[in-house]
Amino acid sequence: MKGIIIYKGKYGATRQYATWLAAALNIQAVMAGKETKSQLKDADYIIMGTSVYIGKLQLRRWVKYNQKQLANKKLFLYLVAGTPLSEKEKLQAYITTNISSEISTRCTCFFLPGRLVFKKLSWVDRCLLTMGAHLAKGRGENIVTADYNDVQREHLSDIIKMVRDLNKVPA
Ligand SMILES: Cc1cc2nc3c(=O)[nH]c(=O)nc-3n(C[C@H](O)[C@H](O)[C@H](O)COP(=O)(O)O)c2cc1C
Numbered sequence: 001m002k003g004i005i006i007y008k009g010k011y012g013a014t015r016q017y018a019t020w021l022a023a024a025l026n027i028q029a030v031m032a033g034k035e036t037k038s039q040l041k042d043a044d045y046i047i048m049g050t051s052v053y054i055g056k057l058q059l060r061r062w063v064k065y066n067q068k069q070l071a072n073k074k075l076f077l078y079l080v081a082g083t084p085l086s087e088k089e090k091l092q093a094y095i096t097t098n099i100s101s102e103i104s105t106r107c108t109c110f111f112l113p114g115r116l117v118f119k120k121l122s123w124v125d126r127c128l129l130t131m132g133a134h135l136a137k138g139r140g141e142n143i144v145t146a147d148y149n150d151v152q153r154e155h156l157s158d159i160i161k162m163v164r165d166l167n168k169v170p171a
Contacts, residue, residue, distance in 0.1 A: 005029040007049035008058040045074035057098040113150035
């Protein structure tokens with residue numbers, strides 16, 4: 001089966017996972033918007049990768065725009081975020097609030113830990129993060145502003161296994 005990875009992130013975490021996946025599965029990883037029509041058309045399965053900023057998925061517009069092209073394809077989605085993996089409901093809600101149910105219900109979803117290097121953020125993102133954390137505190141929630149990095153290849157073992165199993169199924 002033919003597959004492609006379409007990803008969108010901002011500071012490299014989502015791209016890093018896409019690069020590892022592409023190497024493990026021997027398929028191409030393309031930044032959202034840079035794919036050709038035939039690359040999408042020819043794919044039997046699509047792995048979509050996105051990070052989240054203030055509750056919004058980086059890939060949400062791409063998914064909406066390409067909704068028709070995604071029909072009849074096997075869909076995977078990996079979400080890279082700062083929210084701890086233990087907060088499954090919150091992570092799941094990012095998907096249901098950003099992606100139409102027609103698509104989200106057909107996606108096999110994976111949640112992957114991200115990376116934050118405060119000094120590398122644009123000043124807009126620094127402000128947004130600081131303000132977001134402040135507002136979240138008022139709601140009794142916690143948004144991490146300190147640096148973290150848990151982007152590791154090992155986190156991809158489930159998705160790699162599932163895609164490899166898919167390839168074993170006779171057409
Ligand atoms: C301004 C800003 C807003 C963020 N908002 C969220 C958020 O709403 N939820 C979340 O789980 N993580 C949030 N994060 C964390 C990012 O999703 C995380 O750093 C991710 O690894 C970024 O991946 P990327 O480098 O591929 O864009 C935010 C980070 C920044 C800088």
